[in-house]
Amino acid sequence: MDANTLIADFVSICLMVLCLEKNEWEKLIDTLVKEGVLRSPRVISTMRLVPREMFLPENMRAYAAVDTPLPIGFGQTASAPHMVSIMNEALQLEVGNKVLEVGAGSGWHAATIAELVAPSGAPRSEYGHVYTVEIVQDLADFARKNIMKTGFGDRVTIVSGDGSVGFAEKAPFDRVLVTAAAPDVPEPLVEQLKSGGIMLIPVGSASLFQSLVKIVKGNDGKVKQENLGGVAFVPLTGKYGHKF
Numbered sequence: 001m002d003a004n005t006l007i008a009d010f011v012s013i014c015l016m017v018l019c020l021e022k023n024e025w026e027k028l029i030d031t032l033v034k035e036g037v038l039r040s041p042r043v044i045s046t047m048r049l050v051p052r053e054m055f056l057p058e059n060m061r062a063y064a065a066v067d068t069p070l071p072i073g074f075g076q077t078a079s080a081p082h083m084v085s086i087m088n089e090a091l092q093l094e095v096g097n098k099v100l101e102v103g104a105g106s107g108w109h110a111a112t113i114a115e116l117v118a119p120s121g122a123p124r125s126e127y128g129h130v131y132t133v134e135i136v137q138d139l140a141d142f143a144r145k146n147i148m149k150t151g152f153g154d155r156v157t158i159v160s161g162d163g164s165v166g167f168a169e170k171a172p173f174d175r176v177l178v179t180a181a182a183p184d185v186p187e188p189l190v191e192q193l194k195s196g197g198i199m200l201i202p203v204g205s206a207s208l209f210q211s212l213v214k215i216v217k218g219n220d221g222k223v224k225q226e227n228l229g230g231v232a233f234v235p236l237t238g239k240y241g242h243k244f
């Protein structure tokens with residue numbers, strides 16, 4: 001065997017190893033599974049299927065697999081993958097659910113939820129839907145563009161406006177999630193949650209010292225609150241948000 005053949009064989013083996021090696025996103029998901037953050041098979045496979053990279057501004061894409069919030073402009077962030085995982089596990093999403101998200105941002109979190117309530121390949125008659133409200137008009141446009149280009153346009157509707165008052169037009173919802181920190185739980189969001197529904201909302205100061213609160217509305221309409229632990233979200237603005 002001559003030197004050139006040896007080099008060519010070596011290069012092709014290296015390429016094969018590179019192809020077989022998991023990409024950074026896969027590795028991050030494996031870590032979140034190992035740490036027990038991701039637990040349910042459906043939530044795990046959704047996180048693999050809907051990578052954050054496709055929803056980020058171009059200059060942030062290289063950092064998509066870094067487990068931290070990333071800037072998306074206008075002082076806002078796309079949530080960290082571990083936070084989206086925690087919320088998607090706690091929401092106990094079911095196929096067919098109608099979901100309200102307050103704070104569309106990049107549209108990534110909404111897309112992961114859409115894949116859980118209206119999985120690719122499921123009959124359309126079983127599809128649930130995600131309504132996600134964004135108060136910054138430019139970000140609503142950004143999220144809409146991302147949702148369309150990734151093929152989620154039939155399962156996610158981006159609404160421009162103040163989501164702190166909910167989205168009465170499509171209420172009630174099986175699940176409500178707020179991805180910005182509120183000073184208190186906005187009453188209209190609780191009202192727009194179905195009996196038997198689950199809501200997640202970070203509650204606390206405009207920066208730091210916030211708790212992720214889980215609200216479960218019983219079939220009798222009574223609500224129970226549970227504190228899922230400390231979190232750090234950008235502030236909710238609008239009627240029921242923080243005032244600056």
Ligand code: SAM
Pocket residue numbers: 076077078079102103104105106107108109110133134135136139161162163164179180233234235236237238239241
């Ligand atoms: N879910 C987003 C994602 O996947 O990229 C991340 C959301 S970011 C942490 C919070 C978002 O909430 C910001 O885009 C912010 O503009 C939005 N927001 C804050 N107050 C709001 C309100 N009252 N109504 C709707 N959106 C609001």
